[in-house]
């Protein structure tokens with residue numbers, strides 16, 4: 001069997017279904033648009049990359065409007081959502097939806113990018129590198145500022161295509 005035979009058998013749906021078994025947190029990656037307004041997208045393709053220097057990576061769909069702003073601004077903030085922030089995740093998963101910001105408490109961080117109130121942690125970065133990754137772009141960020149929220153907050157969890165919490169997943173919720 002050749003590599004292309006193997007690839008031909010992997011449909012997008014099968015691939016997505018399999019990768020959905022890799023449990024992740026959920027973030028809203030924010031930046032500032034050319035008009036000075038906040039922008040953001042829900043993202044779970046986020047990973048810690050290096051300790052020395054401190055680097056993280058975010059994989060953006062090439063069509064993402066937030067990616068456009070991140071490139072232009074050269075900075076972004078990764079807001080790790082709390083389990084009570086599911087609706088934020090839903091709202092920020094809608095392309096360019098300025099209304100997603102309505103009623104959302106936030107303030108500009110050290111890089112000027114929006115830090116969402118109530119997030120379990122926020123990591124602010126400047127763009128260090130950009131690499132192609134198929135239909136996505138891998139943005140590598142140099143960590144400039146970190147902050148953790150209320151230690152009593154649980155994280156929002158994404159698993160097998162749906163939201164859950166640690167409490168629900170352990171049967172306690």
Ligand SMILES: Cc1cc2nc3c(=O)[nH]c(=O)nc-3n(C[C@H](O)[C@H](O)[C@H](O)COP(=O)(O)O)c2cc1C
Nearest residue numbers: 041042043044045060061064065066093094095096
């Ligand atoms: C749980 C979840 C995780 C997502 N993760 C990513 C991601 O890592 N990268 C990405 O580009 N889009 C991701 N998306 C999809 C974007 O949020 C969606 O395409 C959004 O409309 C992009 O908005 P924008 O074009 O305004 O940036 C995710 C959506 C959901 C619901």
